[in-house]
Amino acid sequence: MKNARVKKLAVIAMLAALSVVLVWAVRIPLIPMVSFLEYDPADIPILIGALAYGPVAGVVLTVVVSLIQGLTVSASSGVYGILMHIVGTGSMVLAASLVYKFVHTKRGGVLGLILGVLVRPAVMLPANHFITPAFTGWPVEQVDALLLPGILPFNLITAGINCAVTFLVYKTVSRYLIHGDPFAVGKGRKARTAH
Numbered sequence: 001m002k003n004a005r006v007k008k009l010a011v012i013a014m015l016a017a018l019s020v021v022l023v024w025a026v027r028i029p030l031i032p033m034v035s036f037l038e039y040d041p042a043d044i045p046i047l048i049g050a051l052a053y054g055p056v057a058g059v060v061l062t063v064v065v066s067l068i069q070g071l072t073v074s075a076s077s078g079v080y081g082i083l084m085h086i087v088g089t090g091s092m093v094l095a096a097s098l099v100y101k102f103v104h105t106k107r108g109g110v111l112g113l114i115l116g117v118l119v120r121p122a123v124m125l126p127a128n129h130f131i132t133p134a135f136t137g138w139p140v141e142q143v144d145a146l147l148l149p150g151i152l153p154f155n156l157i158t159a160g161i162n163c164a165v166t167f168l169v170y171k172t173v174s175r176y177l178i179h180g181d182p183f184a185v186g187k188g189r190k191a192r193t194a195h
Helices: 002-025 043-053 055-071 075-102 106-136 140-178 188-192
Strands: none
Touching: 002 043, 002 055, 002 140, 043 055, 043 075, 043 106, 043 140, 055 075, 075 106, 075 140, 106 140
C-alpha cells in the first residue's frame, strides 16, 4: 500500500514537471485578435493524471502546476495568470475526470473529454468578464468585445487539441506509466499485447 502511494506521488510529480516543461517549450498564438493568449500542451499531462487518479488528483495537479508555472516560466502574468489557469484548466479537468470516474470505459473517457472541451470555454467567458478587468484594468466593454470572436474560439481550440491528444495517448501512457507494464522492445506485437 505504501509503495503504491509513493509510486502515485512520483507519477503525479513527473506529470507536473512535464507540464511545466511543455508550457516552457511550446507557446503558439492561435487567434490574432487575442495574440497574447498562446496555445501550449501543458494541460495534457494534467488530464492524464486526472483520468488515471481521479478528480481530486486532477485539481491538485492543476493548482500545483499553475503555481509553479506562474512563479517560473509564466511569471510575467503573475497572480492573474495563475488564477486564470486554475479556473480554465481546473474546470476542464474536473469535468473530464468526473465523467470518467463514474463511467470508467472508453466511451466514458470520450464523453468526459468532450464535456471538458465544452466546459472550459463556458467557464472562461464569465471568468474573463469578471476577472480580467479586475487584474488588468481594461474596461469591461473592451474585454467583452473580445469574448466571442477571440476568447471563445481560443479556449475551444486549446481544449479540443489537448483533449484529443490526451485521448490518443492515454491508453499507452496509462499502461506503462500508471500500471507499470514492462516495455517489450523487439519481441513483436504478440508479446506487447499479452498482458
